[in-house]
Amino acid sequence: xxxxxxxxxxxxxxxxxxxxxxxxxxxxxxxxxxxxxxxxxxxxxxxxxxxxxxxxxxxxxxxxxxxxxxxxxxxxxxxxxxxxxxxxxxxxxxxxxxxxxxxxxxxxxxxxxxxxxxxxxxxxxxxxxxxxxxxxxxxxxxxxxxxxxxxxxxxxxxxxxxxxxxxxxxxxxxxxxxxxxxxxxxxxxxxxxxxxxxxxxxxxxxxxxxxxxxxxxxxxxxxxxxxxxxxxxxxxxxxxxxxxxxxxxxxxxxxxxxxxxxxxxx
Ligand code: IPD
Ligand code: CA
Ligand code: CA
Numbered sequence: 512x513x514x515x516x517x518x519x520x521x522x523x524x525x526x527x528x529x530x531x532x533x534x535x536x537x538x539x540x541x542x543x544x545x546x547x548x549x550x551x552x553x554x555x556x557x558x559x560x561x562x563x564x565x566x567x568x569x570x571x572x573x574x575x576x577x578x579x580x581x582x583x584x585x586x587x588x589x590x591x592x593x594x595x596x597x598x599x600x601x602x603x604x605x606x607x608x609x610x611x612x613x614x615x616x617x618x619x620x621x622x623x624x625x626x627x628x629x630x631x632x633x634x635x636x637x638x639x640x641x642x643x644x645x646x647x648x649x650x651x652x653x654x655x656x657x658x659x660x661x662x663x664x665x666x667x668x669x670x671x672x673x674x675x676x677x678x679x680x681x682x683x684x685x686x687x688x689x690x691x692x693x694x695x696x697x698x699x700x701x702x703x704x705x706x707x708x709x710x711x712x713x714x715x716x717x718x719x720x721x722x723x724x725x726x727x728x729x730x731x732x733x734x735x736x737x738x739x740x741x742x743x744x745x746x747x748x749x750x751x752x753x754x755x756x757x758x759x760x761x762x763x764x765x766x767x768x769x770x771x772x773x774x775x776x777x
Contacts, residue, residue, distance in 0.1 A: 563600035603701030619728030629729030688774035706730025716759030
């Protein structure tokens with residue numbers, strides 16, 4: 512029989528997991544650890560990534576032995592489960608491996624495949640982002656909302672480049688299009704933080720391609736709960752398995768979608 516849990520019960524385990532993993536990665540930051548790579552010599556994975564994911568899985572399993580997982584390092588498990596935890600044990604691994612403090616732990620919770628809770632913790636900056644569906648988004652317990660900027664030409668933008676470039680869109684072409692038009696444009700190296708920084712109103716918009724569910728899940732709920740519009744490049748609602756993403760405030764979203772599509776065709 513399907514067991515259901517209250518959101519507060521789930522939230523308490525989510526907080527325990529994200530904070531323990533955050534404290535763990537902070538304790539290993541700028542120490543010596545084994546660094547390996549996946550497909551692509553710069554697609555790094557460290558022993559801290561795998562240990563962090565194991566730590567998270569073990570905390571969740573202790574409380575909810577029948578839940579499923581969609582994790583970056585240990586893969587999918589128990590995908591038939593009513594509840595699934597979507598885990599990025601370090602988002603921004605390349606930053607982490609080089610001692611750059613722009614990295615975080617990201618965990619989203621799915622109930623019947625719908626996002627209900629998300630937490631993103633950057634222990635280096637002591638910033639914990641959290642959202643519960645329908646209840647708003649928070650940074651260290653303070654409510655956050657997206658920016659109110661409406662002037663396209665002054666939009667403060669962030670993007671990222673996937674390890675595997677998509678075949679249908681050239682990310683460099685789109686980047687160049689905005690850079691040539693003198694938009695203030697950044698590339699932080701952590702998609703989960705990019706999403707949360709849009710949620711907090713620091714950036715006006717974030718776009719990227721070929722992200723994975725663990726990059727997107729928690730940050731997407733946090734951004735939505737902070738008032739962001741989240742779509743693919745054709746304007747369809749964003750899903751955790753979507754291969755393109757544009758997240759921005761409601762004033763800029765349509766104009767940025769137009770610009771991205773013009774850039775793609777250019
Ligand atoms: C990466 C980061 C980066 C994004 C890449 C992701 P990882 O995740 O989120 O910002 O550009 O596409 O794969 O490998 O650091 O967990
Ligand atoms: Ca990631
Ligand atoms: Ca990762």
